[in-house]
Amino acid sequence: MKIRPSLRQLESRAAVFKALGHPDRLRILDDLADGERCVCDLVASVGSSWSTVSRHLSVLKAAGVVGDDKRGLQVFYRVALPCVSSFVECLDAAKAGQAVEVRRCCR
Amino acid sequence: MKIRPSLRQLESRAAVFKALGHPDRLRILDDLADGERCVCDLVASVGSSWSTVSRHLSVLKAAGVVGDDKRGLQVFYRVALPCVSSFVECLDAAKAGQAVEVRRCCR
DNA sequence: CCTGTATTTCGCGCTTTGGCGAAATGGCAA
DNA sequence: TTGCCATTTCGCCAAAGCGCGAAATACAGG
Numbered sequence: 001m002k003i004r005p006s007l008r009q010l011e012s013r014a015a016v017f018k019a020l021g022h023p024d025r026l027r028i029l030d031d032l033a034d035g036e037r038c039v040c041d042l043v044a045s046v047g048s049s050w051s052t053v054s055r056h057l058s059v060l061k062a063a064g065v066v067g068d069d070k071r072g073l074q075v076f077y078r079v080a081l082p083c084v085s086s087f088v089e090c091l092d093a094a095k096a097g098q099a100v101e102v103r104r105c106c107r
Numbered sequence: 108m109k110i111r112p113s114l115r116q117l118e119s120r121a122a123v124f125k126a127l128g129h130p131d132r133l134r135i136l137d138d139l140a141d142g143e144r145c146v147c148d149l150v151a152s153v154g155s156s157w158s159t160v161s162r163h164l165s166v167l168k169a170a171g172v173v174g175d176d177k178r179g180l181q182v183f184y185r186v187a188l189p190c191v192s193s194f195v196e197c198l199d200a201a202k203a204g205q206a207v208e209v210r211r212c213c214r
Numbered sequence: 215c216c217t218g219t220a221t222t223t224c225g226c227g228c229t230t231t232g233g234c235g236a237a238a239t240g241g242c243a244a
Numbered sequence: 245t246t247g248c249c250a251t252t253t254c255g256c257c258a259a260a261g262c263g264c265g266a267a268a269t270a271c272a273g274g
Binding site for chain 1 (some may be wrong): 109195198
Binding site for chain 4 (some may be wrong): 049
């Protein structure tokens with residue numbers, strides 16, 4: 001018996017996917033995979049303006065994908081949803097070899 | 108040694124996430140999880156117009172998330188990226204209980 | 215309190231997305 | 245061919261998302 005997800009639930013899932021649907025935000029996630037980073041580091045890595053990067057971070061945070069931690073003058077961000085990276089691996093694997101091992105990479 | 112993903116690669120990943128970033132498209136994926144469905148079934152399930160649902164399907168197909176199969180007059184869609192559903196489970200689990208079992212749900 | 219540094223919020227144009235009805239396509243069937 | 249039927253594409257408009265610089269906020273140090 002499968003239950004049909006409510007619209008609310010679908011919207012909540014979609015919010016996460018939307019947050020992840022931007023290359024610069026995926027770059028940020030990739031940077032954060034190695035450990036927490038301050039905004040200054042991420043601005044350098046992404047190459048956009050502070051305001052733009054800050055907005056990306058607030059989108060990710062609102063979706064629950066990252067968390068932040070203010071220490072001194074700086075704000076440090078960290079990954080809050082570890083399964084994103086394994087899903088990304090699955091995506092890359094599916095893109096590379098079109099079939100077989102796709103089924104193995106998650107679960 | 109981690110390699111820094113190219114912009115191309117990040118864009119290709121982001122395209123998948125963008126395709127998944129809409130509640131009606133997640134509804135479609137949920138329907139397809141039980142097996143292939145014709146467009147007519149999906150229109151009934153989603154509740155939007157044919158043109159709208161058809162566009163959602165073309166977005167999902169362009170991202171490689173679903174595949175299609177014309178048989179007779181109808182077109183049947185099916186899931187092409189099975190790891191999406193386990194990732195969604197991970198999302199739901201993370202939303203429910205904020206921490207522990209998140210790490211276990213993928214890989 | 216005042217200054218400087220780190221970051222976020224605001225306001226603006228600009229592009230993209232989403233949804234609809236109408237028109238177009240592709241095939242089966244008579 | 246003619247006519248349906250299932251589906252897709254087109255043209256329009258409203259809404260959301262993006263990027264930037266300027267202004268606002270937060271806070272440590274003097």
